[in-house]
Amino acid sequence: MFGQLGYLISESFRGWKQHRTVILPSLLTIFLCSLLLTSSFTALGVSFKLISVEKSLYVVEAFLSEDVPEDSIPVIKTRLEHTRHVESVSFVSADSALADFRNHFSADMLDLVEGNPIPAFFRVSLSKEARNPLDLSEVRHAIAEESYFEEVQAPIKWASRIASWKFKMVFWPICVSILLLITLSLIICNSVRLSLMSRKLLVENMKYAGGSYLFIEFPFVLEGAAQGFVGSSAAILLLGLMIKSVVKMFPIVATGVEYFLIVALFTVFLETILAGYFSFRTVRSFLFEKKGEQD
Template identity: 25%
Template sequence: MSANHQSHTKRRLISSYFTTIISISLVLFMLGILGLILLNTQQISNHVKENIGFSIILKGEIKDVDINQIKKTLDAETYVKATHFIHPDSAAADLKRDLGEDFISFLGYNPLLPSIDVKLNADYANTDSLSIIEADLLNNPNIKEVIYQKDLVSLVNQNVKKISFYMLAFSGLLLFIATALINNTIRLSIYSKRFLIKTMQLVGARHSFIRRPFVLQGIGNGIVSAFIAISLIIVVLYYFQQQYPELIDFRNFELYGALFLIMIILGILISWISTNLAVRKYLRIQTGDLY
């Protein structure tokens, strides 16, 4: 009977240990994912902004040499990320495919003009910069007009600012929830050992002596959980780097190193504080209240 009881107790302790580790790991993993998003907010924002661009509509009688000159001038500008010349025939083929009709046969000629699509660097993806760029480009006699969606540019910039604010607020909330979850997990783990704590106290062990093994185990759990969470984060990073290489840069070792260090510190700190508080609670409680 005693052997069965010991075996059952051992299984419960092992189960409690793994439950604690998994719970803390998942919470730290969520915090790590949020940290990744926050650390890459600027890069994500730049990626979105750099998909904003404009089209330069050239005059129909423009010569190839003038087109090349305009394109070279644009490529040398600091606000330009990339340019792409679109020949009227290519534009007509694309439009024909989209419409599903041969509009050239109907009209008898190709009404489309040559154009250059320009992608902007993120710092210039705003209405003020675009207005200045547009005015400068229209001084060129070979450029007929500059087309871009002003409302879309304003909307993107406004949404980027809003998302950044909401992410910071959500980070604070998630950190609070994560701390509460880890605290509850550790308290449940300590609860299963409350009789052991009280027994040690009754035989005269000092509070610091009783707390020490629990605190050390809590810190160990925090470290193990942090490394498990970091391993999961690395897997996620690798996946997204394969899917979106422009968003994830593995060369930024300092950034990711700082994130992983923060995760380890959080795992240790929250586990240490929660374990201390939980053990202290059962040291102060009366024996009759343990049941």
């Protein structure tokens, strides 16, 4: 049994040398398609990351004037909670705002001013149904009309951009990924088909000698799966080095590609399985055709 397995494995890799004029162009094409496919999956992951943080954009920050008495804060908070489209309201004191600023930015920025330059403010979150740029703008204008607020801020431009790009950010990477998977399948099928034609006599002799379908199919399935694995692995290695260089230059990009390793492993696994499966289908169809011709 182990002798047969060794022969089948050696036969599958012998084809790489004997049929390199077929295998090498196929590997190069798989490599290029894998590079684009992994890039598409990575872009899709970044899109989902942006969509997941989109809800954090639908927040209005209303900064209190310095002359607002502290005992009026509960009244203002209640008033804000009754504003249309508002889900929750939280009060951030000046000291808490300063501590949060120090955690996220350099303390050197505060050395140029005396005291605490950051005023107390209310953080107003919109309800789930109102998470759109139009309602965000409406709530911001409604709060800005109140006299006890010095400044009212909301990321309306960013919310508008993500809302307008959301469909495209998901739709196009999915379309490109499906197209590339179809292209990869056709490339692998064609490569295995050419390899079969060049080894037609060997396959027929194995069949006449009583070889089972599994015995005949195994070398070709392993050969196809190896092509998918090598091509996709090389593409992911190159893309990983490119992303590493980009992250070094622009560290902010790291949050968008934090799932690259998962995407890479998924791509290699997917392409190896697809390559093996379509190789199996191609060889099985070839054997059934020959059986039909004999009948």
